[in-house]
Amino acid sequence: MTTLTKFGQTVRLSVYDSNSKLILDTSGLRVDFHVSIQATWNAAKFTIYNLAPETIKQLSKGKGYIRLFTQLHDMPTQELNYDFVINNVFSVKQVPNSVTELYCLDRSKVIFGDKQVQMQVTNPTLKRYCEALAKAAKADITFKYTDFPVNVLDYSPPSPKAVWSGTVLGALTKLGRQYSFTVNAEAGNVINLIFQPKDDNQKQSGQDKRPSYVLKTENMRSNPRIGIAKILIESNLDLSIRNGTILDTSKLITATTAEGFQTAATLANQVQAAVEGNARYVTLTVEHKGSNYTNQWVTTAMAYKPVKGTKMDDPDCPKG
Structure with a gap:
């Protein structure tokens, strides 16, 4: 399929099913996108022109995930390091085109963040708490800890136990206020917790390096x-x-x-x-x-x- 490019701008979406098998490559189709990367979870809107009706029907099932690739002129291709699942599909005829809008949510939020969990953690350091969250949610999640000083990662509050009942996102939001971090979901079921240092502990965080x-x-x-x-x-x-x-x-x-x-x-x-x-x-x-x-x-x-x-x-x- 011939790649569609105007102004030297190339945009390609790869859509995979739940088994990571490629089911759609948008090369040759017009694609517009708007990706929002927030301090919690991410969202995206992808607009694809002139998809076949059977393809639209398949995408409407909401399974699998999407990857975004871009290139400007002959510069290296860039891949957005996030996975998005389709939450809603809206298709309309705009003569002479058909326009399909895919409203997408962060994959990690869908498979992990919205899950209800009940758990209890003994000696609840941040790492132990996060490991317990993943186990309670029965999710294959890897946590990364960016810019955290060692004394913060190893800190255990005076309370010998921590109890949580609610969503994983709710637990991470509470922890984020307590430990001063933001949540950044990445591709491959990775949750990156990014420490937000103050002026008086920035050097200990390693952020300057x-x-x-x-x-x-x-x-x-x-x-x-x-x-x-x-x-x-x-x-x-x-x-x-x-x-x-x-x-x-x-x-x-x-x-x-x-x-x-x-x-x-x-x-x-x-x-x-x-x-x-x-x-x-x-x-x-x-x-x-x-x-x-x-x-x-x-x-x-x-x-x-x-x-x-x-x-x-x-x-x-x-x-x-």
């Missing part, structure tokens, strides 16, 4: 908006930017403050100093939008950097 994504002015769709300890960027589409990505602003030439004033100074020298921090921001939410038929090809990301927090007196909160 992680590789960064260097932002460049020529890739920006608009001036980055700088606020106190946060930044909003709109760049050319890049699927490698996701929740937890370290954005390095030191090479940017221009930026706009949250109040709308533009500066021609490098962020590393002036804007950076004005907001009291270094040039590294941690991505919290991301949206990817693209098409192989229109000129839409953009990544929007909101990122923050650690700030000094208030003292926590809750005995169940680990001291980083």
Whole structure:
């Protein structure tokens, strides 16, 4: 099948059944997409043009999962490191085309996050709690722990036991408030817990040693908006930017403050100093939008950097 490409933009969806067998490759079809990567679970909308009726019927069964691939001109192909399952299918005739919209949820949320569990954990460190969650949900889930200081991972609250009754997502939300982390679901049933350090425990987290994504002015769709300890960027589409990505602003030439004033100074020298921090921001939410038929090809990301927090007196909160 001939690959459909306009403006040098290639978009391809691979749809697999529940046994990971490829059942649809959208090469040659128009595809628009909008992927939302949040601090909990992810969602996506894929719009495919002129699918065969039998294919639409098969997709409506809601089994299996979807992978997204993109390429710009002759640059390397990028794969979005997330799996999406189809939650709803809407198809309509727009003469001369038929348009099918796939509303998708994060695969991990469907098979893991919404499950009801009842469990009790003895000496409940974060790792033991998460292992107990996976066991109680009877789910093949692997947890990753990004940027956690050792003393936080090994911290055990004064209470000798922890009891939980509710959804897995509810448990992770509660743990996220207690241990200061966000949840990032990845492909292959991986749940990445990303620690959010404060200014006073950032060095212990190891976040400063992680590789960064260097932002460049020529890739920006608009001036980055700088606020106190946060930044909003709109760049050319890049699927490698996701929740937890370290954005390095030191090479940017221009930026706009949250109040709308533009500066021609490098962020590393002036804007950076004005907001009291270094040039590294941690991505919290991301949206990817693209098409192989229109000129839409953009990544929007909101990122923050650690700030000094208030003292926590809750005995169940680990001291980083």
